[in-house]
Amino acid sequence: MSDKSKGLNKAREIYSNNSQRARELKAAGKKIIGYPCVYVPLELLTALDLVPYRTCGDIKEPVTEADRALPHSFCPIMRNCLDCALKGKNDFLDGMVTIHSCDPQEKTARIWESYTNYPYFHFIDMPVTVRPEALEYFKSQLNDFRKTLEAFTGKKLPKDKLEAAIKSYNQQRTLVRELYELTKPSPPRISGTEIVQVVKALTSLPVSEGNDLLTEVIGEVKSRTDVPEKKLTRLLIWSSTLDDADIMQVFEDKANVVMNESCGGIRAYRAAVKSTYDPLEGLASYYLNEITCARTFRQATPGETGKDYARDLQSRFGYLKGIIRDWKISGAVMLLVRYCDPFAFEMPSLKDYFDSIGVPSTYIEYDYTTGALAPLRTRAEAFLETISQ
Amino acid sequence: MADEKKKTINRLKSMYPLRAKVNETYLKSVEAIQAGKPAVWAMLNFYYGDPVLKAMDVEVVYPENYGAIAAAMGVAREYLDRADAEGFPTHLCGYSLTTLGYASRMMKELKGQIPPEAPLGGMPKPLFLMSSAAICDARYKWFQALGRYMDAPVWPLEAPIPGIKEFFIEGYYGRMVKLGVKHLRDFVAFVEKMVGKKMDWDKLDKTANLMIEVNRVWHEINELRKVNPCPMHSRDFWSAMPAALFLAGDLEDSLRLYQDMYKEVKDRVNSHIGAVPNEKYRLVFAELPPWHSLSFFDKLAERGWNFVIESFGYHPPIPLDLSKVSDPLERITKFSLQFLVGYYEDARKQNVLGGTSAYPYLKYAKEWKCDGAILHPLISCRSASTHLPYVSDMLMEKLKVPSLSIEGDIVDLRLFNPEDALAKAEPFEESMEHYRKVRKQEGLDW
Numbered sequence: 001m002s003d004k005s006k007g008l009n010k011a012r013e014i015y016s017n018n019s020q021r022a023r024e025l026k027a028a029g030k031k032i033i034g035y036p037c038v039y040v041p042l043e044l045l046t047a048l049d050l051v052p053y054r055t056c057g058d059i060k061e062p063v064t065e066a067d068r069a070l071p072h073s074f075c076p077i078m079r080n081c082l083d084c085a086l087k088g089k090n091d092f093l094d095g096m097v098t099i100h101s102c103d104p105q106e107k108t109a110r111i112w113e114s115y116t117n118y119p120y121f122h123f124i125d126m127p128v129t130v131r132p133e134a135l136e137y138f139k140s141q142l143n144d145f146r147k148t149l150e151a152f153t154g155k156k157l158p159k160d161k162l163e164a165a166i167k168s169y170n171q172q173r174t175l176v177r178e179l180y181e182l183t184k185p186s187p188p189r190i191s192g193t194e195i196v197q198v199v200k201a202l203t204s205l206p207v208s209e210g211n212d213l214l215t216e217v218i219g220e221v222k223s224r225t226d227v228p229e230k231k232l233t234r235l236l237i238w239s240s241t242l243d244d245a246d247i248m249q250v251f252e253d254k255a256n257v258v259m260n261e262s263c264g265g266i267r268a269y270r271a272a273v274k275s276t277y278d279p280l281e282g283l284a285s286y287y288l289n290e291i292t293c294a295r296t297f298r299q300a301t302p303g304e305t306g307k308d309y310a311r312d313l314q315s316r317f318g319y320l321k322g323i324i325r326d327w328k329i330s331g332a333v334m335l336l337v338r339y340c341d342p343f344a345f346e347m348p349s350l351k352d353y354f355d356s357i358g359v360p361s362t363y364i365e366y367d368y369t370t371g372a373l374a375p376l377r378t379r380a381e382a383f384l385e386t387i388s389q
Numbered sequence: 390m391a392d393e394k395k396k397t398i399n400r401l402k403s404m405y406p407l408r409a410k411v412n413e414t415y416l417k418s419v420e421a422i423q424a425g426k427p428a429v430w431a432m433l434n435f436y437y438g439d440p441v442l443k444a445m446d447v448e449v450v451y452p453e454n455y456g457a458i459a460a461a462m463g464v465a466r467e468y469l470d471r472a473d474a475e476g477f478p479t480h481l482c483g484y485s486l487t488t489l490g491y492a493s494r495m496m497k498e499l500k501g502q503i504p505p506e507a508p509l510g511g512m513p514k515p516l517f518l519m520s521s522a523a524i525c526d527a528r529y530k531w532f533q534a535l536g537r538y539m540d541a542p543v544w545p546l547e548a549p550i551p552g553i554k555e556f557f558i559e560g561y562y563g564r565m566v567k568l569g570v571k572h573l574r575d576f577v578a579f580v581e582k583m584v585g586k587k588m589d590w591d592k593l594d595k596t597a598n599l600m601i602e603v604n605r606v607w608h609e610i611n612e613l614r615k616v617n618p619c620p621m622h623s624r625d626f627w628s629a630m631p632a633a634l635f636l637a638g639d640l641e642d643s644l645r646l647y648q649d650m651y652k653e654v655k656d657r658v659n660s661h662i663g664a665v666p667n668e669k670y671r672l673v674f675a676e677l678p679p680w681h682s683l684s685f686f687d688k689l690a691e692r693g694w695n696f697v698i699e700s701f702g703y704h705p706p707i708p709l710d711l712s713k714v715s716d717p718l719e720r721i722t723k724f725s726l727q728f729l730v731g732y733y734e735d736a737r738k739q740n741v742l743g744g745t746s747a748y749p750y751l752k753y754a755k756e757w758k759c760d761g762a763i764l765h766p767l768i769s770c771r772s773a774s775t776h777l778p779y780v781s782d783m784l785m786e787k788l789k790v791p792s793l794s795i796e797g798d799i800v801d802l803r804l805f806n807p808e809d810a811l812a813k814a815e816p817f818e819e820s821m822e823h824y825r826k827v828r829k830q831e832g833l834d835w
């Protein structure tokens with residue numbers, strides 16, 4: 001299997017040069033719209049024949065340009081993303097869609113809009129709770145998003161096209177879950193590093209091309225003989241974003257990372273958009289309720305008048321229990337990007353949760369630069385050593 | 390006291406009774422709580438939830454303020470260390486860490502008793518927590534994290550933040566109002582259940598009106614500061630603001646006291662009396678002041694620096710006629726939304742689309758005719774710091790107003806170095822002088 005234009009090789013190629021396909025599509029007359037966060041409903045873009053492109057950071061790129069616009073003590077991922085934009089690395093974009101998923105996303109969106117000049121720029125506000133009135137508000141936000149896209153493209157969005165786009169993305173979600181089924185065996189049939197490359201490739205491609213790639217990758221992985229080496233520990237990494245193969249490799253040198261619960265891994269693919277009479281209803285509900293990012297305030301019962309800590313933990317982290325059982329996780333790393341408040345506040349409680357279900361865990365912080373790799377390695381190795389004793 | 394005599398800021402007489410009321414209210418509240426009255430922990434929420442709590446007659450403590458008090462009184466360190474030991478990352482908001490450490494000490498070590506070292510009577514275990522989605526993520530995640538120590542339920546108040554351009558999409562405002570009203574209605578039901586009594590809607594109606602009127606007068610006072618020399622210094626603003634921003638104290642008293650303040654400021658305007666003797670430079674201050682080093686402003690006043698406007702996050706909403714809105718919850722929602730969107734029309738016209746919290750500074754610098762801006766980024770409060778580089782850039786690009794950035798922190802008070810900052814005053818004066826000329830050349834009128 002050395003065909004460079006297929007499967008894992010292709011994913012690796014796209015990962016290393018992730019704007020190439022978008023540039024080609026742009027040259028062929030397509031309009032490319034950037035988005036910095038998995039909360040942006042890509043279905044609406046695709047349904048209007050726009051190509052979504054995730055504007056990621058690059059840990060190898062020292063931040064220089066973003067310094068004039070954002071302070072140093074600020075989410076390094078967003079600083080890095082903005083820096084890449086200000087350096088013209090996304091100069092092929094026809095527009096950007098930003099979203100209030102967290103405070104740094106919201107703040108960066110403002111700056112991004114001010115310092116760039118794309119023909120289209122939109123900001124989606126997002127409530128913090130999953131209460132019914134919040135859901136209704138969020139749905140209206142998606143409707144506004146639709147309207148601005150229609151104005152930008154000069155086309156109406158027919159319901160059937162939106163439904164078709166939802167179907168394609170749901171298929172992508174199913175395929176990614178299928179890919180993760182292949183990390184269940186011991187040793188896993190695919191490494192965490194390879195999955196990071198595949199997922200990043202998906203966010204750089206139109207959905208249909210992403211689905212073709214996934215189908216190829218799954219076929220290849222199922223029949224491969226060169227599976228990853230079996231390691232002592234089967235790790236789960238819980239993070240905001242883990243989208244860099246070098247970072248993942250730090251952990252995989254001594255462990256098999258069989259689950260990447262971040263938006264560079266399974267997070268945006270764990271559930272599916274439900275079919276509803278008004279497709280925006282299903283989309284709003286999926287994006288607000290189903291993506292398990294720490295930015296959303298969850299509680300055992302909305303508006304509860306009492307608090308039970310165990311139930312609270314269950315409502316926030318309960319979904320991890322099934323993962324831990326099914327993937328036979330033997331250790332968990334809570335990987336925190338420095339200055340990421342939504343995730344940072346979770347650390348002690350998530351540790352409590354892991355303790356309550358008997359999974360050894362540790363919290364490691366890094367700052368999304370190559371300089372962070374060496375200390376990260378030391379911390380990772382120390383943890384792996386402790387739990388293997 | 391030798392230092393007292395040197396003070397050069399001409400403080401408003403009317404500020405003292407207002408401040409005394411705020412302090413007295415705080416002490417009364419501590420007494421009531423100590424006598425067993427239930428207390429609620431609340432975040433600064435930009436008016437959404439405060440009138441509801443006030444109408445329900447519950448005592449409210451603000452851990453964000455308490456964090457500042459603990460830092461100033463030198464007891465924050467112990468709580469910060471505890472939060473660290475509990476596994477909270479040290480780069481989190483310093484006030485949140487202080488509260489988390491405090492809660493851990495109170496609940497884990499002292500079985501619910503207020504820690505004896507806690508300043509000003511401490512914060513008792515709350516009946517419930519009212520958090521807010523406004524301004525920063527810490528404000529609701531922090532209260533959620535407190536669930537580790539206390540069985541008190543949390544209500545996170547939604548606070549929409551529209552984009553400036555997006556806000557003008559047809560129907561947008563109406564949808565925000567709908568969210569706010571429904572959300573507050575459910576919040577009232579929640580508070581009723583927690584407190585065990587029904588809302589007195591007439592009282593809420595009256596509270597909402599008083600809140601709006603207090604803030605209107607407060608706004609008018611600040612408008613008077615546009616004149617030269619400016620009659621009121623930022624120090625008076627910061628001393629007087631809790632009555633309007635947190636609704637501290639009896640609102641009728643507050644209204645009367647703000648009206649007195651209006652008269653005094655107006656008299657000063659008529660008599661050309663400035664807040665500093667020889668006003669040479671007019672400045673804007675962003676955002677949280679160095680609470681523990683406020684005498685720093687006296688030193689600057691000696692050089693003729695007058696701080697004529699400040700802290701957007703503390704300023705009252707631009708007045709909006711809400712007299713025809715019969716539902717008090719709708720009135721409260723619209724008033725709260727106005728805090729942010731009151732600036733949007735102007736910001737859009739001037740194409741400052743990034744400026745949800747930056748645009749107000751452009752307006753201030755222009756209308757209050759500022760020569761310079763002092764920016765105070767805080768290491769452990771990112772939300773008060775994020776927009777500052779952008780503010781600095783915009784002030785220079787659009788108005789040719791220079792900025793001076795002086796770093797500080799909300800809990801590590803040593804980070805703010807008044808001597809260092811004062812050493813920068815002279816070169817900054819040169820810069821302000823230079824840009825005065827540049828503004829003239831560019832046709833700007835100050």
Ligand code: SF4
Pocket residue numbers: 075076077078102103104105240241295337339340341342343
């Ligand atoms: S969730 Fe965290 S890592 Fe992601 S953008 Fe927000 S602050 Fe940054």
Ligand code: SF4
Pocket residue numbers: 453482483484485524525526527528769770771772773799
């Ligand atoms: S980060 Fe700043 S604004 Fe947010 S809660 Fe802390 S002190 Fe307040």
